[in-house]
Amino acid sequence: MADAVLDVADRSVTKSAAAHSRKHRGPGRWFILGLVSLGLLATLFPFFLTIINAIKTSAEYASSGPLALPRGIDMVQLQKYWDLSDFGRKLLNSAIISSCVAVFGVILSTLNAYAIGIGKVKGSRAILVILLLGIMVPQESIVYPLYYMTKAVGIYDTQLAVIIAFTVLQSAFGTYLLSSVLGSFPREIIEAADIDGASRWQVLWYVVVPVLRPTLMVIGTFFFIWTWNEFLIPLVLLVSNNNQTVTLAMGLTRGQNLSDPVLQAAASLLGIAPTIIFFLIFQRTLTRGVAVGSVK
């Protein structure tokens, strides 16, 4: 009896010693923490610089330089870039294009994946391979024909053209993802609905989609952000200022020759702001679901 108690005590000592060695390893751990923190500060430093400089006055920047903290908050340069680039309009354009692509892309992906994952139509695997190759090849090899075709049918320089292009491109990827999700969808549920006399459409709408809703939301979020960040196709298809997206406007600022460094900082801050907002809202979705985006 005493032995047993001793044994337990003994074991708990060794256990806590092991835990101890795992938990506290002297000053080394602070060194590592410092090192990683330094890396993080270096990564975030450009964001910090943008913020502190975008809210300075030009005179303040000229006198104390980019590294000094701002004395107050001055919105003049932000306002100036906002007006100069018609930023509100750009935001609206980006929001319209990205939302439409998110919604239509998810719908199209779901329809395709329903046929492939649940219907297991013949040639499913070949279809998936073609879709994946289609999105992995560089957009350079489709961009000129797209440019020519949109001109031919009269939708060149419209948001519609960009929405159609990205709905298809994003849904190719969504189909790939959703098909594998639906491939393991419990068959009993589908069969039960079949026996109850539900049509294929009813099964999709009342059985599959409700179960899939969280996944569809994640995929829609990704479509939204990816489309927001797209550059080459909007660059080629949208020429007039009124149709351009935030990302495109940012890409063209170099040509605008923003000689004033504070104005440049203001431009970057306005470009960063929507991303930071998405990031705060969707942080978990984004960092967890990233494996999802690895093919892009």
Place this chain on the structure above:
Amino acid sequence: MAVADGTYAQHRRGYYLYLVPGAIGFTLIVLIPQIANFFLSFTAWKGVGTPRWIGLQNYQKLLADDQFWGSMIHTLMFIVSMTIIPVAIGVVLASLLFDYIRDQFGERLSNLFRAGFYLPQILPITTAGVLWGWILSPLGVANIVLKAIGLAPLAQNWIGDATWALPSVSLMIVWIQVGYCLVVFMAGLSRIDPSLYEAAQLDGAGWWQRLFSITIPMLAPEIFVVTLTTLIAALKLFAPVFVLTAAGPDNATMVPSYLTYYHFFTTQRVGYGAAIAVVQMILTVGLAVIFLRFQARQQVTE
């Protein structure tokens, strides 16, 4: 039974209807343009009128085009900043966060670090370009910092100097890419049984030994996927170059995508641009096929 089979086949056929919208879209936006581009690469065309068939001439010219070979060499150099450095930093950082910070300081802090390193990854590249263009301009922050810490002679016209333009663009790319590698690797590490680390630790293996004998071998599938996807991305590199340097100065940062764009819309040599795009496409498909075979094998072993 035969009747049942018959209805099942019929039943199955009905699913094809659901592929129709997707098939039309994919044909219009991907297949037709892809085929058209392939045909254009054998023609001389200014973008108007009828393309003139010239056989392999575009490809022959490519072989002797210094601008093209330069762009290929630059792609190889950009692989360092797209793939090699971010993967190396990503592995070490993921291992530090997972095997050290999370262990010693808790999961919340390690998640916070992960989110912070990931932030540049979701920024539109063009915005990153405006930001870095501002930092690296002759009177920008980079040079001011160098002067402030007494290294004034090192100050450069970072993106305006042919020697420094490519390393400068590369710096921004590393900044963007590390987050992607880190997040994928950390997701991979969560598969690893923690007792493996504890056992190694009891055997007296230091962090460095654990990195090479546990972390890297266990992360092999993730490292492979990240390497391949970033290689493909390196072949398509466009926006960072467009925004920061416009392939200059003096072609010092010319890449195939920019060269394609340049011939499509500036010189109007559409056939020639299409030929470059075809070369890019073939290289990408080669890598993509390796990727798909690997994924198929993974699914079998799972």
